[in-house]
Amino acid sequence: xxxxxxxxxxxxxxxxxxxxxxxxxxxxxxxxxxxxxxxxxxxxxxxxxxxxxxxxxxxxxxxxxxxxxxxxxxxxxxxxxxxxxxxxxxxxxxxxxxxxxxxxxxxxxxxxxxxxxxxxxxxxxxxxxxxxxxxxxxxxxxxxxxxxxxxxxxxxxxxxxxxxxxxxxxxxxxxxxxxxxxxxxxxxxxxxxxxxxxxxxxxxxxxxxxxxxxxxxxxxxxxxxxxxxxxxxxxxxxxxxxxxxxxxxxxxxxxxxxxxxxxxxxxxxxxxxxxxxxxxxxxxxxxxxxxxxxxxxxxxxxxxxxxxxxxxxxxxxxxxxxxxxxxxxxxxxxxxxxxxxxxxxxxxxxxxxxxxxxxxxxxxxxxxxxxxxxxxxxxxxxxxxxxxxxxxxxxxxxxxxxxxxxxxx
Numbered sequence: 001x002x003x004x005x006x007x008x009x010x011x012x013x014x015x016x017x018x019x020x021x022x023x024x025x026x027x028x029x030x031x032x033x034x035x036x037x038x039x040x041x042x043x044x045x046x047x048x049x050x051x052x053x054x055x056x057x058x059x060x061x062x063x064x065x066x067x068x069x070x071x072x073x074x075x076x077x078x079x080x081x082x083x084x085x086x087x088x089x090x091x092x093x094x095x096x097x098x099x100x101x102x103x104x105x106x107x108x109x110x111x112x113x114x115x116x117x118x119x120x121x122x123x124x125x126x127x128x129x130x131x132x133x134x135x136x137x138x139x140x141x142x143x144x145x146x147x148x149x150x151x152x153x154x155x156x157x158x159x160x161x162x163x164x165x166x167x168x169x170x171x172x173x174x175x176x177x178x179x180x181x182x183x184x185x186x187x188x189x190x191x192x193x194x195x196x197x198x199x200x201x202x203x204x205x206x207x208x209x210x211x212x213x214x215x216x217x218x219x220x221x222x223x224x225x226x227x228x229x230x231x232x233x234x235x236x237x238x239x240x241x242x243x244x245x246x247x248x249x250x251x252x253x254x255x256x257x258x259x260x261x262x263x264x265x266x267x268x269x270x271x272x273x274x275x276x277x278x279x280x281x282x283x284x285x286x287x288x289x290x291x292x293x294x295x296x297x298x299x300x301x302x303x304x305x306x307x308x309x310x311x312x313x314x315x316x317x318x319x320x321x322x323x324x325x326x327x328x329x330x331x332x333x334x335x336x337x338x339x340x341x342x343x344x345x346x347x348x349x350x351x352x353x354x355x356x357x358x359x360x361x362x363x364x365x366x367x368x369x370x371x372x373x374x375x376x377x378x379x380x381x382x383x384x385x386x387x388x389x390x391x392x393x394x395x396x397x398x399x400x401x402x403x404x405x406x407x408x409x
Contacts, residue, residue, distance in 0.1 A: 001125065003067055004047040005209065008309045013047070019122060020044055021207055038286040039307035044209040045249070050257040057228035060259055062220035067213055068121045076149040078117045079217050081105045083225040083369070086340040093359055097367040099231070100336075100352075101222060104344055107149075108169070109375035111218065111243065112142035118214035119143065119203045120150040129153055130200030134187035136297050137166025138347075138374050143203050144173035155194065157187040163297060163379045183292075185303055205242035206305020215246025216253065222369055223254055230254070230264045232366040237350040237373055238268035238277055238321070239299030241310030247371070248313035268314060268321040269354030271296045271329065276304050280311050281321040295326045295382055298347035298374060324353040332356060333376070334386050343376035343383070 005014040007023035014020060026042030046067050054060065062079070063070045084100040106113040116139070123131055132155040133143055140156040147154035154175040158167060159182060170177055180187045188204060195202040205211045223230055230251055236244040244266060251263045270278045271294035279287040289302040304310065313319065324332075329346050332353035336342045344352075351370050362368070376383050390406075393399040 001068065004049060005044040006047050008043045008045055008312060009041045014044070019126065019201065019208070019210070021202065021209070038288070039303065040206065040305055041308070043206065043306060043309055045309065046209050046213050048249075048253040048256060050253075053258040056259060056261060058259060059224050059228055060220060060254070060257075062217040062224075065220060065253060065257075066118060066217070068118055068125060068210065070117065070121055071124065072117070072121065072150060076107065076146070078106060078113045079221060081221070083222060084340070084342070088339045089335075092339065093356075094364045095359070095362075095366070095368055097365065099226075099367070099369045100340065100342065101218065101369055101371045102342060103218065103371065103373050104342070104348065104375040106142075108138075108142040108145035109378055110138040110142050111215065111371075111373040112139045113146065114217050115139070115205060115211035115214035115242075115246075116142040116146040116203065118210045119201060119208065120146040120152060122210055123152055123201050124150060126201070128201050130155065130198070131203050132157070132191050132195045132198070132200055133203035134158070134184060134191040135162070136184050136300060137162045137378065138298050139203070139205060140175065140177075141166050141169040141173070141378070144170040144175035147175065148173045153200075155191075155200075157191040157194070159184050159187055163381065165380060166378050169378070184301060188305065204305070206240045211242055212246045212249055212306070212309075215243055216250035218371065219247050219250025220254065223251075223260065226367070228259070230260050230262060231369045233265045233267060233362070233368045235267045235269055235351040235355045235368070235370045237296070237299060237347050237371065238270050238310065239274065239301045239304070239347070241268075241277055241304045241306035243371075243373065244268050245306050245309045245313055248317065248319075263317045266314065266317070266319040267354060267358070268310065268319065269350050270321065270323045271299055271350060272323050272325045274300045274302070275323045276302065277307055277310055278321040278323040280307065281314060286311075294329075294346075296329055296346040296350050297379070298345070299350060322354045322358060324350060324357055328353040328357065330382075330386060333383070336372070337376070342372065344372050345374045345376050345379045346382050348372040348374050
């Protein structure tokens, strides 16, 4: 296979039959030498070259737009998740064309399966049997899940504070888990060093360009599910910048092949306690946070690995960024559960919180899609803070009725 790459930093093209992680010229300039300021240099984008142009609005095959053939789609299907039309939320918000893209229904319960699928296919095509990565939980559980299906050894570096449920999921799938006394950024650096010494493929988002290609399928599906058109606005939970870069890449590639004549407005939604990309869009530059603190652990990143790519897309196509508090995230999580029957983790609720915060200023006739990326079962501790478990009553109806008369928390 021949892959066509382009450096996000310098724009240099590169062709190779192999997986490339970084632009050789730009990655040689270490940002650490600049006192840690700025986002990583030399991130590569895989160039999509359409085989043919199609008529506008025509349904497309998302798998046919990927750089690696997908051989395991029948044995282990990924994607094609529902585009929910939430009746009660449409009524309460006044947005008749509101949709929720429910990617919590992927096999590991996360959108990250889209990226892991392509990495697994890349490993299969190149004869590799080992994949290493860093994760706060979701990407690790996803890669472990795909590794089990594809027969790959997965080595997972995680911050020791990662949610226990996500680590248990990875262990059950058979991953070798290495808890690290440090941050996600520490685990990220360690996983790259491990790959360089031990070999195999590194799956890290913001390092492996094929993860963006996998994640772009979310936009291709939304386009199909809306009847061959792009939404007006897409709200995307944002941490390291890879999901929103993938979402942009999907719409840009659709425009390139003639399927649509526009790229929608994408909104990067971040937590107040981890808002480097929001700061970059508001103040310019490439801010690096001294620390992060948010209940949305999957989005807790001080130096976004794909920050340059994400902000580049946002600026080029008129996107926006918004930030929400932990209280707004918790309220959004409860709202989705109680008014739409969707149990999502805090990092997914971030996108819904962003929409709710922005909605007074939006056109109520706009077609708005909110991306939900991970199931709430991955972080039940966060959900426990939203509810109060009632004390048991005596086994008679009077006691049960008395319990039910108590005000709902």
